[in-house]
Amino acid sequence: MQSTAGSESANNGMPENGVTPWLGSQIQKVLDSIYAKYKDVDDGVVATYIPELGKADPKKFGICLATVEGEVFTAGDWDTEFTIQSMCKPFAFQLALERHGSEKTLKHVGVEPSGEAFNSIEFDQKTGRPFNPMVNAGAIAVSSLIKQKPVEAGVDAFLETMGKAAGRKLRIDESVLASETLTGNRNRAIAYMLLNSGIIDEEVHESLHQYFAQCSMLVNCRDLAMMAATMANIGNQPETGERVFDFQLIKYVMAVMFSCGLYDYAGNWAFEVGVPAKSGVSGGIFACVNRQLGVGVYSPKLDAQGNSVRGILACKELASHLGMHAFDFSNVGSSFMQWLL
Structure with missing residues (x-):
């Protein structure tokens, strides 16, 4: 202590x-x-x-x-x-707002409570957007907004910013990243539904890698x-x-x-x-x-x-x-x- x-x-x-x-x-x-x-x-x-x-x-x-x-x-x-898992989501949302502004960001994700489980495959029926950035669907939409080319550049940028906030250099747990990638079929399904709704672009694999890597950051x-x-x-x-x-x-x-x-x-x-x-x-x-x-x-x-x-x-x-x-x-x-x- x-x-x-x-x-x-x-x-x-x-x-x-x-x-x-x-x-x-x-x-x-x-x-x-x-x-x-x-x-x-x-x-x-x-x-x-x-x-x-x-x-x-x-x-x-x-x-x-x-x-x-x-x-x-x-x-x-x-x-x-x-x-860090889902605790990365507010920080990713912050970075999306900084990069794109609130108007564009909110075209891709809402800010209403969903009342559903964090990994629910449900979107707002009126807007077609994920309910908010704190559920998986919204976080994947946000990851699509902050990813970069090559995809590792976006992950590195996220790590660098989070390290500045934490006060020390942070890193990815590669074992957890591999585990998330291997078993993340539900998130893949969410991502393709987001693509079908026009919420994310066709670089689905890259958006998911950004999301899985963010969640795998060690703290x-x-x-x-x-x-x-x-x-x-x-x-x-x-x-x-x-x-x-x-x-x-x-x-x-x-x-x-x-x-x-x-x-x-x-x-x-x-x-x-x-x-x-x-x-x-x-x-x-x-x-x-x-x-x-x-x-x-x-x-x-x-x-x-x-x-x-x-x-x-x-x-x-x-x-x-x-x-x-x-x-x-x-x-x-x-x-x-x-x-x-």
Whole structure:
């Protein structure tokens, strides 16, 4: 477990940048208590429909919180790597918006909750578009928009941007990529239906490779928390200060995450946790508290909706302890941590 605290000012005992050491220790205690409370929860099952995912250790459980000032707090197996899976979708949507603008992007994908499973083969009957970028159909449409020639150039561009957000170089798990490619017939069916509807172009193989490769990117809880904190920090990486995302478009991505990020659990998530978030079938969840912090959690055993059991429990507890909910009276913008005092 680790924490980093901001340096104190000689004038008033407050940190020049970040939280006080005492407050940092309180935050660390919150994370430690949540980890201890839920580490032995054994509900759920590890995803096996992608064979490589079934090899995950079901006992792993990690939590990380990263503030927009660059403070990092961790508990448990925070440094265990896993593939990002569907948690790549908000970032891909961001890149599509940056590359094509909202008008063109929204001709290919909608922003409405679907109420269906993440891999549902259903489109909006009125528009013919996938319902939103957080389900597989929408994510494949987005991948078609951000792929490049040659196809590896698009994958490399995605990796480079995500690495800037995470604060370290990221890589693809080639075994998972091969497993996804071999078993991804349902996604192939979705892609060809998108082609038939005129949503994606004829380079179906390339669009799918972009999508499968994005999902196969390796991250840990700290990476997720820092990527989320970068979004929360209006696109600026908290540690390096580098502008990674166009801040004028992040609001659209967060809005779709808030309404669609947890599949058909999205309504309950908005009610109970109340922040933009995205989950993945590898067992990760990341959440953004606007202008304040990012959260990354990991535990591979999933519930019936495909969300991490321990991850959901941990995020609910964090929201309760820290007043994270967007409509909680104690959430007062970047000063929310004062409510721990």
